[in-house]
Amino acid sequence: MIKVGFVGTGLIARSHARQLGVVDGAAIVACFDIDLERANSFAAEFGGSRVDSASAVIEQSDAVYVCTWTSEHPDLVAQVVAADKAIFCEKPLATTLGEAQAMTDAVSAAGVTNQVGLVLRHSPAFRWLQKQSQDDRYGSPMSLVFRDDQYIPIQGMYGSTWRSDPKRAGAGTLIEHSVHDLDLITWMLGPIETVSCHMANHHKIAGIEDQATVTLKARNGAHAVLVSVWHDVLSRPSQRRVELFKMGAVFGLEGDWNGPVTAELAPKESPVLLSGGELAEMAQSHDGLSTNPDAEFIAAVAEQRQAYPSFAIALEAHRIVHAAYQSAATDGAPILLG
Numbered sequence: 359m360i361k362v363g364f365v366g367t368g369l370i371a372r373s374h375a376r377q378l379g380v381v382d383g384a385a386i387v388a389c390f391d392i393d394l395e396r397a398n399s400f401a402a403e404f405g406g407s408r409v410d411s412a413s414a415v416i417e418q419s420d421a422v423y424v425c426t427w428t429s430e431h432p433d434l435v436a437q438v439v440a441a442d443k444a445i446f447c448e449k450p451l452a453t454t455l456g457e458a459q460a461m462t463d464a465v466s467a468a469g470v471t472n473q474v475g476l477v478l479r480h481s482p483a484f485r486w487l488q489k490q491s492q493d494d495r496y497g498s499p500m501s502l503v504f505r506d507d508q509y510i511p512i513q514g515m516y517g518s519t520w521r522s523d524p525k526r527a528g529a530g531t532l533i534e535h536s537v538h539d540l541d542l543i544t545w546m547l548g549p550i551e552t553v554s555c556h557m558a559n560h561h562k563i564a565g566i567e568d569q570a571t572v573t574l575k576a577r578n579g580a581h582a583v584l585v586s587v588w589h590d591v592l593s594r595p596s597q598r599r600v601e602l603f604k605m606g607a608v609f610g611l612e613g614d615w616n617g618p619v620t621a622e623l624a625p626k627e628s629p630v631l632l633s634g635g636e637l638a639e640m641a642q643s644h645d646g647l648s649t650n651p652d653a654e655f656i657a658a659v660a661e662q663r664q665a666y667p668s669f670a671i672a673l674e675a676h677r678i679v680h681a682a683y684q685s686a687a688t689d690g691a692p693i694l695l696g
């Protein structure tokens with residue numbers, strides 16, 4: 359039985375705890391949050407004891423989830439690594455590239471099992487699209503159009519306001535939310551060579567951009583555009599829409615977990631549409647991964663092997679995020695990533 363602890367017991371910690379509830383071989387033993395009431399209610403719902411410090415969680419656990427707001431991640435990860443325990447850290451790893459690099463170096467030097475909350479790498483819809491991006495039958499990727507929008511996450515289902523504080527969140531929609539998207543884009547197109555970005559701040563929250571448009575050129579010549587928006591339309595949940603163009607095919611994704619996804623193949627085959635269970639089965643048959651990132655993490659801890667996606671994978675997304683902010687600061691000047 360893997361003993362699991364949580365530091366930070368808010369929105370995403372609850373989501374992981376629910377997913378762990380269906381995993382054999384794992385039990386939540388301890389949790390801590392600076393908001394004691396929140397930690398008490400987490401322990402009452404998901405089990406284990408509410409303890410008085412992060413170090414007490416780490417001491418009692420084999421594997422620790424770091425689910426605090428972002429600025430706390432580096433110090434907490436360092437404590438988990440020092441105790442030689444497995445770590446699941448939420449994305450973004452940190453508010454700066456330098457810290458993300460240091461965290462990645464530390465987990466790698468210690469050899470601890472590490473996973474990052476880039477959970478869309480387990481989504482059937484994105485796994486299907488990534489497979490199409492790599493399939494040579496239709497040619498190589500030409501263009502990728504990626505739109506991501508959600509209501510600004512300091513209202514609605516988000517029972518917290520830290521995302522309006524650049525000290526805790528780093529900045530706005532690009533690092534806090536679209537680090538997922540930049541990770542998915544480099545997963546589909548390969549290494550990114552050039553990044554250019556423009557940002558805007560319509561809500562006028564200092565240091566928190568609510569609109570970012572990023573143009574990317576991959577080393578293989580493919581181009582991508584990401585539009586990331588935080589608006590006030592509470593009726594719209596977080597949504598992603600992606601179109602991938604190749605010479606011989608156009609693929610579409612609407613709905614970032616269960617689809618639907620579509621494929622239109624040259625010269626004029628009828629479009630294919632997949633969603634739900636059928637899509638999940640197809641994704642699983644090609645890579646063998648579960649749709650439960652927490653089940654995958656626990657299996658990696660039990661087998662004392664590396665987990666997926668790792669800190670090293672997240673670091674690549676952080677490099678692109680960093681370049682996008684550098685570019686936006688110089689009115690969209692292209693930044694070479696090499």
Ligand SMILES: NC(=O)c1ccc[n+]([C@@H]2O[C@H](COP(=O)([O-])OP(=O)(O)OC[C@H]3O[C@@H](n4cnc5c(N)ncnc54)[C@H](O)[C@@H]3O)[C@@H](O)[C@H]2O)c1
Pocket residue numbers: 365366367368369370371390391392393396412425426427428430448449450475476477517518520534
């Ligand atoms: N993977 C995803 O799709 C996803 C989704 C949502 C959030 N996140 C990430 O998860 C993290 C948490 O987001 P959330 O939405 O759960 O926020 P939240 O506000 O709901 O929960 C964060 C909790 O951390 C606690 N906390 C802060 N500093 C602490 C410390 N030093 N020690 C103990 N507890 C501390 C807060 O009191 C709060 O209860 C962020 O980094 C966010 O970017 C990832």
